[in-house]
Amino acid sequence: MSKFTPASKRRCRCKTEFPLQLWLKSKVSDRLRSALEAQMATSAEAKLTDGFHLLAEALKLNGLDTIFGLPGIPITDFLRLAQADGMRVISFRHEQNAGHAAAAAGFLTQKPGICMTVSAPGFLNGLTALANATTNCFPMIMISGSSEREIVDLQQGDYEEMDQMAAAKPFCKASFRVLHVEDIGIGVARAIRAAVSGRPGGVYLDLPAKVFAQSMEAEAGRRSLVQVVDAAPRQIPSSESVERALGLLKNAKKPLILLGKGAAYAQADADIRALIEKTGIPYLPMSMAKGLLPDTHQQSAAAARSLVLQQADVVLLIGARLNWLLSHGKGKTWGKPGSQRFIQIDISPTEIDSNVAIAAPVIGDIGSCVSALLVGIGNKWTAPAADWIDAISKRREANLTKMAATLLKNPSPMTFHSALGVIRDIVKARPDAIVVNEGANTLDFARSVVDMYEPRRRLDVGTWGVMGIGMGYAIGAAVTTGKPVIAIEGDSAFGFSGMEVETICRYNLPVCIVIFNNGGVYKGTDTNVSGHSDVAPTVFVKGARYDKMMEAFGGVGVHATTREELMRAMKEAIASGKPTLINAVIDENDGTESGRIGNLNPQSATYFPAMALTRLARVARHCCPLEAAVVPQIGQRVQTLVAKFTATPETLALRPQRVALLGGRATVQAWEAILAEAGIDVACDATDIDISATAAACDAVFVDLTSGGALDQVMLALTEATAAAITPTVVAVLQLDIPLDSAPGHPLFCTWTSPGGQRLKSWTQAVDILGRGAASLGWRSVVLHLLSDREKERTVVFQRCAASGLVRMMARVLEPDFK
Incomplete structure (x- = not known):
């Protein structure tokens, strides 16, 4: 040795x-x-760096200087360090809201918003926002700390153990995990490129706890970082696809341009406006595309939505998908099958033909595609036919006039429309303000009432229709833009993220929250029919003072019961820039079940279609023989059922050719199938936003109220039809199916108002209004069916029906299967 x-x-x-x-x-x-x-x-030691520093430097290198998150193991020190290093860190009370803020920032800036969460439960809290960002095509990166892989993979029971990457994969566009400190730069770069390239979306980046503390030589760490170059490169459409689209547009008789939120995200505002104005084609903006051109623009067809969707022969989709929000491009909303041809601009080829055939797909980024179309259009484009433009203008002006009259009303307590009329004026005075909107009725009415004037000034529930985006979007918009934010919130929707008012106060953000407080989900009048002391599932605490929440954290709280109080409070909030919450008291009877999408709300099995048809037959059996009864002939199956119960040929009305159909989801589907078998065209159903206008083109309106959940929207539609002087010849109001002794608590008397704005207080008042409508509009008949086992009440309604000129039908007893 x-x-x-x-x-x-x-x-x-x-x-x-x-x-x-x-x-x-x-x-x-x-x-x-x-x-x-x-x-x-x-x-x-000064020549070393670690995961904490490298993550912050990787984000800053790529222009990502704001983090929305919530501190905790293992990211607390990272958030402290990021803030000390010059990044802005907005700390939330719940990860879901932080994620929504990051998504909103991504939509507004075209750069991925950054959300930071702790492991396991915190990660899961943020997952809803990540999935929502992906569905809405908002670029966002959710970075989460996680448990160590060697323990998770052996399932040895680590602190908050979870395979987070596996859980995230189905809900995001891409997911990555960094196991070594020297790979942080690559991980961030890949996440950025995935989030913004092609169709934007949410990306998940998993960082096990030990990666943060790993160290390496500082210079090598610096070299490991990646500055992403051209993260979302332009995708130029083929010349053939552009020529095909232009050819289709040139030959269109009734063209329409439909703008989706993708068009707003693209920030090709000038070219999109030029395309619309140079061609003269009317356009219809989806909710988050409002403001690309001012809603008051003369080519806007928003106030004639039903007409243009049903009658347009060529539709150019820009940043819009034919999903449920557009009835999948088919069905009653779109008129007769095959009557439209679609041009679709989309960056993803797989989106094409997803619901209906697309005649002219144009694949590329929106800016490049619109620019190419503009070049092809030149300066000699022929404007659409005058009759098409005139028809839209006439319908638009009629609907806007009707809306203006509604907004001028000043009821007490306030209604959705009267309160939204105030917000409409505020936004008109401050067009740069950003509107965040969620709720059921609050969302549905605000979309049509509150005009937008500038692009990317409206954020709402989007493609998923998810509640809970309100405070996250509001904070994200305020932090990203510095502009005043007006959050229009239903009281139910606000509950999902309401604790973030403390976050708004902590960062002194210019957010004015207006809560439409009508005391419940949809409305505050539901009752517990069991007789138990618990309130109904949809009812909240009466007289709730949400304004006190804001005051508790140092913000401004206002309790507004009138339009004047609401106007004053909003003006002061916008002028001061102080965090403000206005508790706007709305009539608890105002509102409809599930807003405008009640048809998506499943009904009880007792209201299945077969039961509806059986009940119709029983109505015919009990028809009073002394009156000129009119029962619509709606197909052989119904005729057979009627025949079983001794109906006579005299009870069958003239066969209608085109009907508007209103009712709950199950019954609407049943009627639609039966009418189709009978060769009768169905123009629209309860999902149509402009039902009264559509009904004008029909010779019958069928209303099936076998489902109580559809009462509100159907009665609203009937009231609108009356106000608009629609003249179908037959109106069948079938089966209200409500025992009279339960009437005072039923939604009908809480939501359906007479033309004068007074709430219904009795069945007889309802009959009077129907009678006046029938008389003034020339309806051939109104078939009214009530169920009650109390002879006295039936007699009263019989008498009132006769006095009103209505056909009267009533079951004699409350039969067991009706209960």
Whole structure:
């Protein structure tokens, strides 16, 4: 065995130790040597970096300087360090709201918003926002700390153990995990490119706890970072696809341009406006595309939505998908099958033909595609036919006039429309303000009432229709833009994220929250029919004071019961920029079940279609023989059922050719199938936003109220039809199916108002209004069916029906299967 000599040892040290260290050992006192060695150790440490610093530097290098998150294990120190390093860190009370804020920032800036969460439960809290961002095509990166892989994979029970990457994959566009500190730069770069390239979306980046503390040489760490170049490159459409689209547009008799939120995200505002104005084609904006051109623009067809969707022969989709929001491009909303041809601009080829055939797909980014169309259009484009433009203008002006009259009303307590009329005026005075909107009725009415004037100034529930985006979107918009934010919130929707008012106050953000407080989900009048002391599932605390929440955290709280109080409070909030919450008291009777999408709300099995048909037959059996009863002939199956119950040929009305159909989801589907078998065209159903206008083109309106959940929207539609002087010849109001002794608490008397704005207080008042409508509009008949086992009440309604000129039908007893 060989041994080192002392000389050889010294030579070895010369190769492995700094000369200064050798010199210190021989020349400097022990005390001085210790001091200098400590200084050198500090200098050596300064040349190292770790995961905390590299993550912050990777984000900053790519222009991502704001983090929305919630501190906790293992990211607390990272958030402290990021803030100290010049990044803005907005700390929330719940990760879901932080995620929504990041998504809103992504939509507004075209850069991925950054959300930071803790592991497991915190990650899961943020997952809803990640999935929502992906569905809405908003670029966002959710970065979560996680447990160590070697423990998770062996399922050894680590702190908040979860395979987060596996959980995230189905809900995001891409997911990545970084296991080594030197890969942080690559991980961030890949996440950025995935989030913004092609169709934008949510991306998940998983960072196990130990990665944050891993260290490496500082210079090598700096070199490991990646500055992403051209993350979302332009995708130029083919010349053939552009020529095909232009050819289709040129030959269109009734063209329409439909703008989706993708058009707003694209920030091709000038070219989109030029395309619309140079062609003269009317356009219809989806809710988050409002403001690309001012809603008051003369080519806007928003106030004639039903007409243009049903009658347009060529539709150019820009940043819009034919999903449920557009009835999948088919069905009653779109008129007769095959009557439209679609041009679709989309960056993803797989989106094409997803619901209906697309005649002219144009694949590329929206800016490039619109620019190419503009070049092809030139300066000699022939404007659409005058009769098409005139028809839209006439319908638009009629509906806007009707809306204006509604907004001028000043009821007490306020209604959705009267309160929204105030917000409409506020936004008109401050067109740069950003509107955030969620709720059921609050959302549905605000979309049509509150005009937008600038692009990307409206954020709402989007493609998923998810509640809970309100405070997150509001904070994200305020932090990103510095503009005033007006959050129009239903009281139910506000509950999902309401605690973030503390966050708004903590960062002193210019957010004015207006809560439409009608005391419940949809409305505050539901009752517990069991007789138990618990309130109904949809009812909240009466007289709730949400304004006190804001005051508790140092913001401004206002309790507004009139339009004047609401106007004053909003003006002060916008002028001051102070966090403000206005508790706007809305009539608890105002509102409809599930807003405008009640048809999506499943009904009880007792209201299945077969039951509806059986009940119709029983109505016919009990028809009073002394009156000229009119029962719509709606197909052989119904005729057979009617025949079973001794109906006579005299009870069958003239066969209608085109009907508007209103009712709950199950019954609407049943009627639609039966009418189709009978060769009768169905123009629209309860999902149609402009039902009264559509009914004008029909010779019958069938209303099936076998489902109580559809009462509100159907009665609203009938009231609108009356106000608009629609003249169908037959209106069949079938089966209200509500025992009279339960009437005072039923939604009918809480939501359906007479033309004068007074709430219904009795069945007889309802009959009077129907009678006046029938008389003034020339309806051939109104068939009214009530169920009650109380002879006195039936007699009263019979008498009132006769006085009103209505056909009267009533079951003699409340039969068991009706209960």
